[in-house]
Amino acid sequence: MSLSFAPDPTELERRVEALLFAAAGPLSLADIAARLPEGADAESAVRALQTRYADRGVVLDEVAGRFRFRTAEDLSFLMTDQREGPRRLSKAALETLSIIAYHQPCTRAEVESVRGVSMSRGTLDLLLEMGFVRLRGRRRTPGRPVTYGTTDHFLEHFGLASLIDLPGAAEMKAAGLLDLSLPAGFEVPNPARADDGDDEPPPDTDDAPEFAQDFVSQD
Incomplete structure:
Protein backbone atom coordinates (compact mmCIF):
# COMPACT_ATOMS: atom_id res chain seq x y z
CA MET A 1 0.00 0.00 0.00
CA ARG A 83 29.14 -14.10 -23.42
CA GLU A 84 28.05 -15.01 -26.88
CA GLY A 85 30.44 -13.58 -29.45
CA PRO A 86 29.03 -10.37 -30.98
CA ARG A 87 28.11 -10.39 -34.64
CA ARG A 88 30.36 -8.18 -36.72
CA LEU A 89 28.87 -5.71 -39.15
CA SER A 90 30.20 -5.50 -42.69
CA LYS A 91 31.51 -2.22 -44.07
CA ALA A 92 28.29 -1.81 -46.04
CA ALA A 93 26.18 -2.38 -42.91
CA LEU A 94 28.26 0.06 -40.84
CA GLU A 95 28.02 2.70 -43.54
CA THR A 96 24.26 2.17 -43.88
CA LEU A 97 23.77 2.33 -40.11
CA SER A 98 25.79 5.54 -39.90
CA ILE A 99 23.83 7.20 -42.69
CA ILE A 100 20.52 6.26 -41.03
CA ALA A 101 21.77 7.55 -37.65
CA TYR A 102 22.83 10.91 -39.08
CA HIS A 103 20.03 11.42 -41.60
CA GLN A 104 17.00 9.78 -39.94
CA PRO A 105 14.25 9.36 -40.73
CA CYS A 106 15.36 8.32 -44.20
CA THR A 107 14.27 5.91 -46.90
CA ARG A 108 16.24 3.15 -48.59
CA ALA A 109 16.54 5.31 -51.71
CA GLU A 110 17.95 8.20 -49.65
CA VAL A 111 20.55 5.90 -48.08
CA GLU A 112 21.56 4.68 -51.54
CA SER A 113 21.76 8.28 -52.76
CA VAL A 114 24.23 9.20 -50.00
CA ARG A 115 26.27 6.02 -50.44
CA GLY A 116 26.29 6.30 -54.20
CA VAL A 117 25.67 2.57 -54.67
CA SER A 118 22.73 0.20 -54.47
CA MET A 119 22.10 -1.53 -51.15
CA SER A 120 21.41 -5.22 -50.83
CA ARG A 121 18.20 -6.24 -49.06
CA GLY A 122 20.23 -8.29 -46.60
CA THR A 123 21.99 -5.20 -45.22
CA LEU A 124 18.80 -3.61 -43.90
CA ASP A 125 17.45 -6.98 -42.79
CA LEU A 126 20.58 -7.53 -40.68
CA LEU A 127 20.32 -4.10 -39.03
CA LEU A 128 16.65 -4.71 -38.27
CA GLU A 129 17.38 -8.20 -36.91
CA MET A 130 20.16 -6.91 -34.64
CA GLY A 131 17.84 -4.22 -33.27
CA PHE A 132 19.93 -1.24 -34.41
CA VAL A 133 17.30 0.06 -36.83
CA ARG A 134 13.51 0.22 -36.75
CA LEU A 135 10.74 1.26 -39.12
CA ARG A 136 9.78 4.88 -38.50
CA GLY A 137 6.70 5.02 -40.71
CA ARG A 138 6.03 6.02 -44.32
CA ARG A 139 7.03 9.18 -46.14
CA ARG A 140 4.07 11.32 -47.20
CA THR A 141 5.27 11.35 -50.80
CA PRO A 142 4.28 9.41 -53.94
CA GLY A 143 4.83 5.71 -53.41
CA ARG A 144 4.78 6.24 -49.60
CA PRO A 145 8.26 4.72 -49.07
CA VAL A 146 9.14 3.24 -45.67
CA THR A 147 11.52 5.31 -43.52
CA TYR A 148 14.09 4.00 -41.05
CA GLY A 149 15.56 5.31 -37.81
CA THR A 150 17.80 4.05 -35.03
CA THR A 151 16.65 2.36 -31.82
CA ASP A 152 17.51 2.66 -28.13
CA HIS A 153 19.60 -0.50 -28.59
CA PHE A 154 21.73 1.44 -31.08
CA LEU A 155 22.35 4.13 -28.44
CA GLU A 156 23.10 1.48 -25.82
CA HIS A 157 25.52 -0.42 -28.07
CA PHE A 158 27.53 2.69 -28.92
CA GLY A 159 27.33 4.19 -25.40
CA LEU A 160 25.26 7.24 -26.35
CA ALA A 161 22.78 8.87 -23.98
CA SER A 162 20.87 10.41 -26.92
CA LEU A 163 21.25 11.24 -30.62
CA ILE A 164 22.64 14.61 -29.62
CA ASP A 165 25.73 12.73 -28.42
CA LEU A 166 26.49 11.28 -31.86
CA PRO A 167 30.16 11.92 -32.60
CA GLY A 168 31.23 14.44 -35.20
CA ALA A 169 32.59 13.24 -38.53
CA ALA A 170 36.19 13.27 -37.27
CA GLU A 171 35.30 11.11 -34.25
CA MET A 172 33.24 8.45 -36.03
CA LYS A 173 36.04 5.95 -36.63
CA ALA A 174 37.29 6.22 -33.02
CA ALA A 175 33.75 5.58 -31.74
CA GLY A 176 33.41 2.46 -33.90
CA LEU A 177 30.44 3.96 -35.74
CA LEU A 178 32.21 4.00 -39.07
CA ASP A 179 35.35 2.19 -40.15
CA LEU A 180 35.72 3.46 -43.70
CA SER A 181 35.99 6.77 -45.52
CA LEU A 182 32.93 8.98 -45.30
CA PRO A 183 30.79 8.85 -48.45
CA ALA A 184 30.20 11.96 -50.54
CA GLY A 185 27.27 13.99 -49.27
CA PHE A 186 27.65 12.91 -45.63
CA GLU A 187 26.45 15.67 -43.30
CA VAL A 188 26.99 16.77 -39.72
CA PRO A 189 24.25 15.23 -37.53
CA ASN A 190 21.04 17.12 -36.92
CA PRO A 191 19.32 15.12 -34.14
CA ALA A 192 16.22 17.30 -34.29
CA ARG A 193 15.35 15.64 -37.61
CA ALA A 194 14.66 12.38 -35.80
CA ASP A 195 11.36 13.78 -34.55
CA ASP A 196 10.50 16.24 -37.29
CA GLY A 197 7.07 14.73 -37.91
CA ASP A 198 7.51 14.37 -41.69
CA ASP A 199 6.50 10.73 -41.66
CA GLU A 200 3.29 8.93 -40.94
CA PRO A 201 4.07 7.12 -37.66
CA PRO A 202 3.51 3.40 -37.11
CA PRO A 203 0.66 2.31 -34.80
CA ASP A 204 1.14 3.02 -31.09
CA THR A 205 2.53 0.22 -28.93
CA ASP A 206 2.28 -0.42 -25.20
CA ASP A 207 5.53 0.85 -23.66
CA ALA A 208 4.60 0.15 -20.04
CA PRO A 209 7.64 -1.22 -18.15
CA GLU A 210 7.75 -4.82 -17.03
CA PHE A 211 9.03 -5.93 -13.63
CA ALA A 212 10.36 -9.24 -12.38
CA GLN A 213 8.03 -10.69 -9.75
CA ASP A 214 10.50 -13.01 -7.98
CA PHE A 215 10.40 -11.12 -4.70
CA VAL A 216 6.83 -9.83 -4.75
CA SER A 217 4.59 -11.62 -2.28
CA GLN A 218 0.94 -12.14 -3.11
CA ASP A 219 -1.63 -11.91 -0.33
Whole structure:
Protein backbone atom coordinates (compact mmCIF):
# COMPACT_ATOMS: atom_id res chain seq x y z
CA MET A 1 0.00 0.00 0.00
CA SER A 2 1.50 3.38 -1.00
CA LEU A 3 1.85 6.14 1.59
CA SER A 4 0.09 9.49 1.23
CA PHE A 5 3.33 11.37 1.95
CA ALA A 6 6.73 11.26 0.30
CA PRO A 7 9.27 9.06 2.16
CA ASP A 8 12.57 10.47 3.43
CA PRO A 9 15.46 10.54 0.89
CA THR A 10 17.04 7.31 2.14
CA GLU A 11 13.77 5.37 1.89
CA LEU A 12 13.05 6.95 -1.49
CA GLU A 13 16.45 5.77 -2.80
CA ARG A 14 15.68 2.25 -1.56
CA ARG A 15 12.38 2.20 -3.44
CA VAL A 16 13.92 3.50 -6.65
CA GLU A 17 16.78 1.01 -6.30
CA ALA A 18 14.26 -1.83 -5.94
CA LEU A 19 12.32 -0.68 -9.02
CA LEU A 20 15.46 -0.47 -11.17
CA PHE A 21 16.69 -3.85 -9.94
CA ALA A 22 13.38 -5.60 -10.68
CA ALA A 23 12.67 -3.90 -14.02
CA ALA A 24 12.94 -6.07 -17.12
CA GLY A 25 14.41 -3.11 -19.04
CA PRO A 26 15.55 0.50 -18.60
CA LEU A 27 13.09 2.84 -16.85
CA SER A 28 12.39 6.51 -17.54
CA LEU A 29 11.94 9.02 -14.72
CA ALA A 30 8.21 9.01 -15.54
CA ASP A 31 8.09 5.21 -15.16
CA ILE A 32 9.77 5.47 -11.77
CA ALA A 33 7.70 8.41 -10.52
CA ALA A 34 4.48 6.57 -11.42
CA ARG A 35 5.26 3.94 -8.78
CA LEU A 36 6.29 6.38 -6.05
CA PRO A 37 4.11 8.45 -3.68
CA GLU A 38 2.82 11.71 -5.11
CA GLY A 39 5.38 14.49 -4.76
CA ALA A 40 8.38 12.17 -4.46
CA ASP A 41 11.48 13.51 -6.26
CA ALA A 42 12.36 10.59 -8.52
CA GLU A 43 15.16 12.41 -10.33
CA SER A 44 17.00 13.34 -7.12
CA ALA A 45 16.80 9.73 -5.96
CA VAL A 46 18.14 8.45 -9.29
CA ARG A 47 21.03 10.94 -9.31
CA ALA A 48 21.89 10.03 -5.72
CA LEU A 49 21.96 6.34 -6.68
CA GLN A 50 24.19 7.11 -9.66
CA THR A 51 26.67 8.74 -7.29
CA ARG A 52 26.41 5.89 -4.79
CA TYR A 53 27.06 3.26 -7.47
CA ALA A 54 29.68 5.24 -9.43
CA ASP A 55 32.65 3.13 -8.23
CA ARG A 56 30.87 -0.15 -7.61
CA GLY A 57 30.92 -3.38 -9.61
CA VAL A 58 27.41 -2.50 -10.79
CA VAL A 59 26.70 1.04 -12.00
CA LEU A 60 23.49 2.95 -12.73
CA ASP A 61 23.65 3.86 -16.40
CA GLU A 62 21.50 6.22 -18.51
CA VAL A 63 20.56 5.13 -22.03
CA ALA A 64 18.25 7.15 -24.27
CA GLY A 65 16.75 8.97 -21.27
CA ARG A 66 16.15 5.73 -19.34
CA PHE A 67 18.05 4.17 -16.45
CA ARG A 68 19.24 0.63 -15.75
CA PHE A 69 21.85 -1.20 -13.69
CA ARG A 70 24.72 -2.81 -15.60
CA THR A 71 28.13 -4.31 -14.89
CA ALA A 72 30.95 -1.77 -14.58
CA GLU A 73 32.73 -1.46 -17.90
CA ASP A 74 36.19 -2.27 -16.50
CA LEU A 75 34.89 -5.60 -15.17
CA SER A 76 33.52 -6.84 -18.48
CA PHE A 77 36.44 -9.27 -18.77
CA LEU A 78 34.91 -11.33 -15.94
CA MET A 79 31.94 -12.18 -18.15
CA THR A 80 33.95 -12.92 -21.31
CA ASP A 81 33.62 -16.70 -21.12
CA GLN A 82 29.85 -16.48 -20.55
CA ARG A 83 29.14 -14.10 -23.42
CA GLU A 84 28.05 -15.01 -26.88
CA GLY A 85 30.44 -13.58 -29.45
CA PRO A 86 29.03 -10.37 -30.98
CA ARG A 87 28.11 -10.39 -34.64
CA ARG A 88 30.36 -8.18 -36.72
CA LEU A 89 28.87 -5.71 -39.15
CA SER A 90 30.20 -5.50 -42.69
CA LYS A 91 31.51 -2.22 -44.07
CA ALA A 92 28.29 -1.81 -46.04
CA ALA A 93 26.18 -2.38 -42.91
CA LEU A 94 28.26 0.06 -40.84
CA GLU A 95 28.02 2.70 -43.54
CA THR A 96 24.26 2.17 -43.88
CA LEU A 97 23.77 2.33 -40.11
CA SER A 98 25.79 5.54 -39.90
CA ILE A 99 23.83 7.20 -42.69
CA ILE A 100 20.52 6.26 -41.03
CA ALA A 101 21.77 7.55 -37.65
CA TYR A 102 22.83 10.91 -39.08
CA HIS A 103 20.03 11.42 -41.60
CA GLN A 104 17.00 9.78 -39.94
CA PRO A 105 14.25 9.36 -40.73
CA CYS A 106 15.36 8.32 -44.20
CA THR A 107 14.27 5.91 -46.90
CA ARG A 108 16.24 3.15 -48.59
CA ALA A 109 16.54 5.31 -51.71
CA GLU A 110 17.95 8.20 -49.65
CA VAL A 111 20.55 5.90 -48.08
CA GLU A 112 21.56 4.68 -51.54
CA SER A 113 21.76 8.28 -52.76
CA VAL A 114 24.23 9.20 -50.00
CA ARG A 115 26.27 6.02 -50.44
CA GLY A 116 26.29 6.30 -54.20
CA VAL A 117 25.67 2.57 -54.67
CA SER A 118 22.73 0.20 -54.47
CA MET A 119 22.10 -1.53 -51.15
CA SER A 120 21.41 -5.22 -50.83
CA ARG A 121 18.20 -6.24 -49.06
CA GLY A 122 20.23 -8.29 -46.60
CA THR A 123 21.99 -5.20 -45.22
CA LEU A 124 18.80 -3.61 -43.90
CA ASP A 125 17.45 -6.98 -42.79
CA LEU A 126 20.58 -7.53 -40.68
CA LEU A 127 20.32 -4.10 -39.03
CA LEU A 128 16.65 -4.71 -38.27
CA GLU A 129 17.38 -8.20 -36.91
CA MET A 130 20.16 -6.91 -34.64
CA GLY A 131 17.84 -4.22 -33.27
CA PHE A 132 19.93 -1.24 -34.41
CA VAL A 133 17.30 0.06 -36.83
CA ARG A 134 13.51 0.22 -36.75
CA LEU A 135 10.74 1.26 -39.12
CA ARG A 136 9.78 4.88 -38.50
CA GLY A 137 6.70 5.02 -40.71
CA ARG A 138 6.03 6.02 -44.32
CA ARG A 139 7.03 9.18 -46.14
CA ARG A 140 4.07 11.32 -47.20
CA THR A 141 5.27 11.35 -50.80
CA PRO A 142 4.28 9.41 -53.94
CA GLY A 143 4.83 5.71 -53.41
CA ARG A 144 4.78 6.24 -49.60
CA PRO A 145 8.26 4.72 -49.07
CA VAL A 146 9.14 3.24 -45.67
CA THR A 147 11.52 5.31 -43.52
CA TYR A 148 14.09 4.00 -41.05
CA GLY A 149 15.56 5.31 -37.81
CA THR A 150 17.80 4.05 -35.03
CA THR A 151 16.65 2.36 -31.82
CA ASP A 152 17.51 2.66 -28.13
CA HIS A 153 19.60 -0.50 -28.59
CA PHE A 154 21.73 1.44 -31.08
CA LEU A 155 22.35 4.13 -28.44
CA GLU A 156 23.10 1.48 -25.82
CA HIS A 157 25.52 -0.42 -28.07
CA PHE A 158 27.53 2.69 -28.92
CA GLY A 159 27.33 4.19 -25.40
CA LEU A 160 25.26 7.24 -26.35
CA ALA A 161 22.78 8.87 -23.98
CA SER A 162 20.87 10.41 -26.92
CA LEU A 163 21.25 11.24 -30.62
CA ILE A 164 22.64 14.61 -29.62
CA ASP A 165 25.73 12.73 -28.42
CA LEU A 166 26.49 11.28 -31.86
CA PRO A 167 30.16 11.92 -32.60
CA GLY A 168 31.23 14.44 -35.20
CA ALA A 169 32.59 13.24 -38.53
CA ALA A 170 36.19 13.27 -37.27
CA GLU A 171 35.30 11.11 -34.25
CA MET A 172 33.24 8.45 -36.03
CA LYS A 173 36.04 5.95 -36.63
CA ALA A 174 37.29 6.22 -33.02
CA ALA A 175 33.75 5.58 -31.74
CA GLY A 176 33.41 2.46 -33.90
CA LEU A 177 30.44 3.96 -35.74
CA LEU A 178 32.21 4.00 -39.07
CA ASP A 179 35.35 2.19 -40.15
CA LEU A 180 35.72 3.46 -43.70
CA SER A 181 35.99 6.77 -45.52
CA LEU A 182 32.93 8.98 -45.30
CA PRO A 183 30.79 8.85 -48.45
CA ALA A 184 30.20 11.96 -50.54
CA GLY A 185 27.27 13.99 -49.27
CA PHE A 186 27.65 12.91 -45.63
CA GLU A 187 26.45 15.67 -43.30
CA VAL A 188 26.99 16.77 -39.72
CA PRO A 189 24.25 15.23 -37.53
CA ASN A 190 21.04 17.12 -36.92
CA PRO A 191 19.32 15.12 -34.14
CA ALA A 192 16.22 17.30 -34.29
CA ARG A 193 15.35 15.64 -37.61
CA ALA A 194 14.66 12.38 -35.80
CA ASP A 195 11.36 13.78 -34.55
CA ASP A 196 10.50 16.24 -37.29
CA GLY A 197 7.07 14.73 -37.91
CA ASP A 198 7.51 14.37 -41.69
CA ASP A 199 6.50 10.73 -41.66
CA GLU A 200 3.29 8.93 -40.94
CA PRO A 201 4.07 7.12 -37.66
CA PRO A 202 3.51 3.40 -37.11
CA PRO A 203 0.66 2.31 -34.80
CA ASP A 204 1.14 3.02 -31.09
CA THR A 205 2.53 0.22 -28.93
CA ASP A 206 2.28 -0.42 -25.20
CA ASP A 207 5.53 0.85 -23.66
CA ALA A 208 4.60 0.15 -20.04
CA PRO A 209 7.64 -1.22 -18.15
CA GLU A 210 7.75 -4.82 -17.03
CA PHE A 211 9.03 -5.93 -13.63
CA ALA A 212 10.36 -9.24 -12.38
CA GLN A 213 8.03 -10.69 -9.75
CA ASP A 214 10.50 -13.01 -7.98
CA PHE A 215 10.40 -11.12 -4.70
CA VAL A 216 6.83 -9.83 -4.75
CA SER A 217 4.59 -11.62 -2.28
CA GLN A 218 0.94 -12.14 -3.11
CA ASP A 219 -1.63 -11.91 -0.33
